[in-house]
Amino acid sequence: MVKAPDTLERADNSQGVRCRMVAASLSGKAVGQPVMRVDGIAKVTGRALYAGDVDLPDLLSGRCLRSPHPSARIVSINVGKAKALPGVRSVLTGADVPDTCYGRMCKDIPVLAKGVVRFVGEKVAAVAADTVEIAEAALELIDVEYAELPAVFSAEEAMRPTAPIIHPEAVEFVPGAAASIHGELSMYPPIPNVISRLRVRHGDAASALASAHKIFEHSFAVPSVHQGYIEPHTCLVAIGRDGLVDVWVANKGPHIARTHMAAAIGVQENRIRFNPVAIGGDFGGKGSLMDTLVCYYLARAAGRPVRMVMNSFEELTAGNPRHSASITLRTAVDPDARLLAIDARVIFNAGAYGGFVPVPTLHGGYGELAGAYRVPNCAIEVLRVYTNTVPCGHMRAPGAPQVTFAVESHIDMIAHALGLDPVEMRRRNAIAEGDLTPLGEKRRHLRCRETIDAGARAFGWDKPKSPGIGRGMSTYEHPPGNFGLSTVALTIGIDGRITLTLGSPDTGTGFHTIAAQLVAEHFAVSVDEVEIAQGDTLSSGFEAGASGQRLTTTIGQAIAAAADRMKQDLAALAAERLNCAPSDIGIGADGSFSAPGAMIDRRTLMGWAAERGKAPLTCQGENTPGRHSDRTSFVAHFAEVAVDRETGQVRLRRIVTAHDVGTVVNPITHQGQIEGGLIQAVGQAMSEQIVLKDGAVITAHLGDYKLPTAMDIAELETILLPGGGGTAPFSTTAIGEMSNVALPAAITNAVFDAVGVRLVELPISAEKVLEGLRAQASAA
Amino acid sequence: MRTIKLTLNGTSVSREIEDNRLLVEFLREDMKLTGTKESCGVGVCGACTVLLDGTPISACLALAVHADGRAVTTIEGIADGDRLHPLQESFLRHGGFQCGICTPGQILAAKALLDANPHPTRAEIQHWMMGNLCRCTGYYKIIESIAAAAGAE
Numbered sequence: 064m065v066k067a068p069d070t071l072e073r074a075d076n077s078q079g080v081r082c083r084m085v086a087a088s089l090s091g092k093a094v095g096q097p098v099m100r101v102d103g104i105a106k107v108t109g110r111a112l113y114a115g116d117v118d119l120p121d122l123l124s125g126r127c128l129r130s131p132h133p134s135a136r137i138v139s140i141n142v143g144k145a146k147a148l149p150g151v152r153s154v155l156t157g158a159d160v161p162d163t164c165y166g167r168m169c170k171d172i173p174v175l176a177k178g179v180v181r182f183v184g185e186k187v188a189a190v191a192a193d194t195v196e197i198a199e200a201a202l203e204l205i206d207v208e209y210a211e212l213p214a215v216f217s218a219e220e221a222m223r224p225t226a227p228i229i230h231p232e233a234v235e236f237v238p239g240a241a242a243s244i245h246g247e248l249s250m251y252p253p254i255p256n257v258i259s260r261l262r263v264r265h266g267d268a269a270s271a272l273a274s275a276h277k278i279f280e281h282s283f284a285v286p287s288v289h290q291g292y293i294e295p296h297t298c299l300v301a302i303g304r305d306g307l308v309d310v311w312v313a314n315k316g317p318h319i320a321r322t323h324m325a326a327a328i329g330v331q332e333n334r335i336r337f338n339p340v341a342i343g344g345d346f347g348g349k350g351s352l353m354d355t356l357v358c359y360y361l362a363r364a365a366g367r368p369v370r371m372v373m374n375s376f377e378e379l380t381a382g383n384p385r386h387s388a389s390i391t392l393r394t395a396v397d398p399d400a401r402l403l404a405i406d407a408r409v410i411f412n413a414g415a416y417g418g419f420v421p422v423p424t425l426h427g428g429y430g431e432l433a434g435a436y437r438v439p440n441c442a443i444e445v446l447r448v449y450t451n452t453v454p455c456g457h458m459r460a461p462g463a464p465q466v467t468f469a470v471e472s473h474i475d476m477i478a479h480a481l482g483l484d485p486v487e488m489r490r491r492n493a494i495a496e497g498d499l500t501p502l503g504e505k506r507r508h509l510r511c512r513e514t515i516d517a518g519a520r521a522f523g524w525d526k527p528k529s530p531g532i533g534r535g536m537s538t539y540e541h542p543p544g545n546f547g548l549s550t551v552a553l554t555i556g557i558d559g560r561i562t563l564t565l566g567s568p569d570t571g572t573g574f575h576t577i578a579a580q581l582v583a584e585h586f587a588v589s590v591d592e593v594e595i596a597q598g599d600t601l602s603s604g605f606e607a608g609a610s611g612q613r614l615t616t617t618i619g620q621a622i623a624a625a626a627d628r629m630k631q632d633l634a635a636l637a638a639e640r641l642n643c644a645p646s647d648i649g650i651g652a653d654g655s656f657s658a659p660g661a662m663i664d665r666r667t668l669m670g671w672a673a674e675r676g677k678a679p680l681t682c683q684g685e686n687t688p689g690r691h692s693d694r695t696s697f698v699a700h701f702a703e704v705a706v707d708r709e710t711g712q713v714r715l716r717r718i719v720t721a722h723d724v725g726t727v728v729n730p731i732t733h734q735g736q737i738e739g740g741l742i743q744a745v746g747q748a749m750s751e752q753i754v755l756k757d758g759a760v761i762t763a764h765l766g767d768y769k770l771p772t773a774m775d776i777a778e779l780e781t782i783l784l785p786g787g788g789g790t791a792p793f794s795t796t797a798i799g800e801m802s803n804v805a806l807p808a809a810i811t812n813a814v815f816d817a818v819g820v821r822l823v824e825l826p827i828s829a830e831k832v833l834e835g836l837r838a839q840a841s842a843a
Numbered sequence: 844m845r846t847i848k849l850t851l852n853g854t855s856v857s858r859e860i861e862d863n864r865l866l867v868e869f870l871r872e873d874m875k876l877t878g879t880k881e882s883c884g885v886g887v888c889g890a891c892t893v894l895l896d897g898t899p900i901s902a903c904l905a906l907a908v909h910a911d912g913r914a915v916t917t918i919e920g921i922a923d924g925d926r927l928h929p930l931q932e933s934f935l936r937h938g939g940f941q942c943g944i945c946t947p948g949q950i951l952a953a954k955a956l957l958d959a960n961p962h963p964t965r966a967e968i969q970h971w972m973m974g975n976l977c978r979c980t981g982y983y984k985i986i987e988s989i990a991a992a993a994g995a996e
């Protein structure tokens with residue numbers, strides 16, 4: 064059902080969040096409440112333990128020597144002088160580590176370079192020493208002789224027949240990871256340097272294009288950006304006397320990382336323990352082992368624990384940033400501006416290694432290629448290509464920001480060319496209940512038009528504006544992830560308190576608090592009665608980790624399953640205590656148990672059970688992994704800019720972001736996801752870019768790589784359209800990747816609206832706008 | 844090597860250190876006060892912000908000897924026993940943090956602001972906090988937390 068406009072919930076950022084979405088079936092104690100973070104006190108007092116805060120006796124510091132060349136043969140490495148430096152405990156080169164390569168799907172990343180280097184920043188040698196300073200001094204003493212080889216930096220050039228082949232040997236990969244892909248996938252097809260080619264067809268795009276009323280074709284380029292987490296990649300490895308390998312690492316999915324590490328180092332999974340730590344921001348960038356393998360080999364060689372922290376230069380030059388992309392879209396429309404067909408080609412530059420992503424190609428790179436529009440015919444081709452540049456990884460909605468910038472600019476360009484209002488263009492083509500998505504998928508509970516309308520109204524889309532002011536919009540649709548196994552354990556102690564043990568860290572989003580709220584809601588208790596215990600990988604059940612907006616759904620299902628079992632066990636206990644059949648037991652709103660003529664609260668019951676050896680009680684729960692949920696989330700962004708015609712300077716003045724959401728579990732963390740994602744998108748739109756010169760990253764200092772600051776934010780209004788119908792427990796949907804994807808196009812569309820300059824490349828810069836204005840002037 | 848004497852979170856401390864020891868290393872490694880974070884190491888992100896005689900500085904750029912004879916305040920030193928500082932309370936209540944890695948620096952920078960200017964405008968807060976990067980929150984709730992703490996004081 065569509066809500067009348069006056070029942071829309073608004074969050075006004077100047078006065079805090081005022082949304083309350085308590086459905087009738089909720090207790091009012093947990094889900095829907097602005098509960099404070101369960102890890103909050105630790106975080107505001109500095110007590111939270113991050114990987115870099117872990118201290119062990121005899122701890123060494125590890126550092127890596129990195130390649131200065133984008134492509135070269137290693138002729139020789141001499142580590143004699145480095146080994147002789149006092150305080151140095153181990154020195155390793157590629158010759159000292161096994162040949163096994165690591166990767167989350169494509170196993171192409173060596174622990175240390177073996178014979179060749181493929182990008183500037185590749186690890187060539189590693190040192191563990193008493194201090195970071197000694198380790199760095201030792202790196203200076205390592206002599207490496209290189210013979211430079213031809214290199215290729217652009218993905219388009221890398222696909223040419225004459226291009227140097229970056230990985231001449233066959234790369235092993237996990238075929239299972241391709242299972243969730245639509246369309247026709249070829250891994251390592253016979254095109255130079257191509258990792259994967261995906262073709263998705265729906266309908267008959269070629270015929271539709273051939274007979275169309277009008278066709279529009281535009282090309283776009285989106286540069287690589289860094290995830291920008293403030294905590295750098297950090298790991299610590301200690302090998303016990305009994306051979307147990309203890310790991311502390313800033314990683315969003317410890318169970319999977321453990322499995323990958325076991326395979327890479329040849330140690331059994333249950334002889335490796337990933338220990339829980341707080342994660343200082345992830346945004347998709349902390350899914351790999353990064354330095355953990357080299358750290359392990361250093362620790363093994365030195366016989367002492369080793370810690371490795373990437374410095375900010377290494378993060379920016381050799382982290383695993385978002386893929387850059389070039390995108391060409393050809394779209395056919397009918398005389399009513401309805402989209403008939405899209406033909407799309409996307410080329411992602413993967414950099415020198417593909418192993419940082421767990422899938423064949425970036426899901427957002429094809430799934431979003433026709434946006435949230437009704438397009439009966441699609442022909443999509445997506446290529447991921449090796450080049451001699453920094454290897455790329457996942458970042459918040461992998462592939463989607465790049466492709467959505469293209470789609471949402473393209474739609475705007477078509478609207479302007481047809482003389483149609485951009486809002487009307489989107490309303491007319493947005494998918495509605497009963498429509499299939501461009502990939503032919505079903506969605507339920509779609510409210511695209513309602514969300515666009517609510518946002519446009521709040522924004523004042525139709526209100527008059529002054530010269531130099533521009534307004535633009537963009538949209539994005541995506542369901543929550545419902546893939547991967549989640550396992551949890553619920554324990555009710557003899558004092559009646561509830562503990563949830565899970566294997567997922569809180570990467571910063573507040574997920575542990577959400578989990579506590581979900582547990583509390585099942586038992587109609589306050590969150591204070593629930594404890595969250597993040598187990599290590601030996602003491603917690605398997606958890607696929609934070610990814611693709613999945614945790615609230617998948618762990619939510621696991622919690623629901625465990626809670627159901629727990630309630631049955633409790634009812635059986637209560638029945639025994641109250642001398643009745645379990646079917647006679649009722650559970651009150653306060654969590655107490657009643658039988659005809661008798662009643663007992665949880666704490667008393669557990670005390671009674673403990674005396675009989677029947678408490679504490681523990682129940683496991685797991686989810687039923689599928690693909691994506693069919694209940695989706697949708698967002699419409701509206702941006703207002705002021706453009707200075709003299710300088711080309713663009714100032715972002717105002718954002719209205721309208722979201723079709725499900726049940727909001729916690730209004731504070733929900734709004735936090737929206738705001739944080741938006742400002743990441745502002746960074747991608749306005750200032751961030753990994754700049755390469757001869758293959759090397761030259762934006763290698765945070766002074767050059769410009770993250771948004773508190774001065775760069777704009778006036779913000781958030782509109783939430785709450786509604787039910789989710790597939791996840793308590794009808795939640797996803798929010799984590801909803802706000803960061805589409806905003807850049809709203810801003811460039813606003814620039815066009817202000818001064819008629821169309822930017823088809825991010826980020827926006829005064830130079831590009833000025834160039835556009837000059838071109839306009841000379842054409843006039 | 845030399846001996847420095849300083850007041851650290853209200854307690855006087857004397858330690859022998861290397862001349863080139865950075866303040867952030869002294870705090871995190873020698874004093875085991877790991878609430879102070881190090882991220883960029885080049886004075887841009889503000890994660891290592893501590894107060895030196897009440898003024899916010901980047902501990903990743905300052906030498907520990909610089910603190911000789913002076914007072915250093917870290918995140919561990921602003922609560923009153925179990926009673927949180929009003930800014931800590933406010934960040935907690937208003938969601939002024941997510942991953943928390945920037946939070947100690949944010950809170951100390953904000954404390955210096957409110958100590959000097961107890962009722963800043965939003966624009967003054969934004970301007971002052973410019974040197975403390977946060978990738979998680981988009982700053983709105985940090986500003987809100989500081990404004991609320993200023994109102995409460």
Ligand code: FES
Pocket residue numbers: 880881882883884885886887888889890891892901902903904
């Ligand atoms: S770590 Fe000191 S300013 Fe970034």
Ligand code: FES
Pocket residue numbers: 293343344571939940941942943944945946976977978979980
């Ligand atoms: S809370 Fe994560 S960087 Fe600020």
